[in-house]
Amino acid sequence: MMYLIKNGTVHIGDGRVLPECDILTEGSRIKDVGRMLHAPGAEVIDASGCEVFPGFIDPVSGIGAMGIPSRYLDNNEYSEPVTPEMNLKYSIDPDEMNAQEFYKSGITAVGLAPTNSNLMGGQIAVCKTAPQKMGQRMVREHAGLKCSVTSAVKKSNEKTNGYPMTKMGIFHLFKETLREARCEEEEKRSERQRVITDVFDSQSMQVFCAASSKTEIDGLLHLMKDEKAVINLVDAFCFADSLEQIKEQKAGIVLGNVNEMSQIAKNGMDLGKLKELLENGNRVAFTNSNGGYSEGREVFLWSAIEAYRAGVAAEDVVKMMSLYPAEMLGIADRLGTIEAGKDADISVFTGHPVTTYAARVKYSMVNGEVIV
């Protein structure tokens, strides 16, 4: 099946905007992007007057892996604080994901992630949001290691005699866990230790660590100072208070749900400081979650709007919704931009959702299939 999305204003996802541009898709992939494309046999989707975007990505979503209304959330294995070997792929609940109608906010992929209850909670699995066969939805397992240094980790200490019960304990555990894994001879390493050395010594995937307060952010950056793994701060509501350190270590930011529980009032947040990070080459993305729990699809665009209101250029905000999360999750070869060869995950909006509220998804395409 081929589609020709005609005559839209195409936002590539990397900052470029191409007016009156066409996109040709074939099967599940993008075949060509350019002006006045000819494709006999392709079904035409008229995008005149519309703004066309690559599918947006929430890199650390709980939705789709919680399994509500079961008694225990499937992304919350807090039987002990260190469980990096957990693979979120096995907690997927497609119905839970379908119920969100993510496509209405332009979100076509999410990184399913554990909550913040564990120091190391497990490995992120990236999944498409559209109601298609499961076999077509998985993009990448082992896409990131979800960690947390927030107070939520204290929840997982039942089996460990109450340890860790302080921030000191949490960071001590982090340090010791790394040291012990590295001290073990390679062939004797447990699966758990292997994941840890793969991540921290071989950079098999990036680290996504919940850190919200200044204490948490500074502590984490200090601990990671000499590590080679790429660190992304999740939630990061106090990022502006540690700006220089974040710049120096090129840490990424996955900004949590900004409009929830008084984050702006409480932290005196200055989202305008994101501009400095972008200029410095730090990656920034958005997530619907806050404290390890996700809210609905609308929140994603709201956070993007808050960044724009604070002075971040609209096309930089678009990068934060598409290219940067794709790079963080190591899936930029398939997702994040509208380019030939990439997955045909495309949203046609009636306006620019960052600059106007009067922007509805008119067409949504995932894996080259038209969802609406």
Place this chain on the structure above:
Amino acid sequence: MNRVLIKGGILYTMVKDQEIFEGDILVEDGKIKETGKNIQAEDAQVIDALGLCVLPGLIDAHSHIGLFDFNHDKSVDEANEMTEPVSAAMDARYGMNPKARELKVAYEHGITSMLFTPGSGDVFCGQAFAAKTYGDNIFDMTIKAPAAVKIALGGNPKNTFGDLKRLPMTRMGVAHVLWDTFRKAKAYLDKKENGENPPYDAHMEAIIPALKREIPCKIHCTQYDMLTAIEVAKAYNVRFSLEHAWGASDYLDEIAESGCDICYGPIGTYRSPGERRKVDVEAVKMLDDRGVNVALITDSPILSEESLYHHMGEAVREGTDYERVLRMVTVNPAVQLGLEERIGSLEPGKDADIILVKGRLGLDTDAGVMLTMIDGEVVYRKSRNS
């Protein structure tokens, strides 16, 4: 006499059938004295509003700011007495922190009045009150108290008492408490009116203004519980609004027929079976089209106060006419609360709660408040160049 002339703005007065026009507002001693074109007032201090939209201060008709405090590791809840299913006499003013940081965010975003409500951990949660968002003493900031009887159905009271293995631990149990309490309150009122002098009951006293239709009941309910609320409210002929109202698009006829008001929101919650199954902001347009008085609410600080813009924006996104959306955060909630004589529109005699806005709030995502005036006093001013 303190006179201020707001000159040359684009006036959205919210007065019925009045078009948007370019004009002036004269403020005198905290009240609006006059609106119109080319108002002359030589002694007045002038505020230049050229190119700016001038609106009545926004109203958020359902908030818990100052009652819930998330500023600490463990959140503080002063909104729920919930030691009994019926706490109707609890007065939310006594739990309110007027120094809550969220209030500053509110008036800097042009929200000048709010309905602060207890709840929703038990069935009769207490007395809500309406207040301005700027001031030092909550009793001085208050416009009306009590302003509503707060009632909650569904998961919140059910979980509170389910944990204690007490009635009501089911939705039918909640409905039972609701019927039973109204029945008792009605009997109490009848006795009083017949001169029988029943033993004083503070909770029953608190429900009387609702039975007399002097103040509304604000009933937290979603999905099917909306029908339960309508059934009971009709039986006791109380004025009422359905709060949150997720799933309202499934009950349009029943809602319109009941004559109730709707406080819709917050939006932005994940969808899951039960109360969160359907979060359908498109319902606000459908209800508005049927003549239902709809207000948009944030439930702050659950969702933060600044998200009121996003709530307006989502209603716009779903096709609601922009000027209708503006009514949902100004005159509509004012009418719901019986405060339309004081707030919600720009008319002579009303409180001078006025905001100057660059761009169109709830439509242009970068629109912003340049100046907020409450009771004639400028409480916030943004530099025009920033």
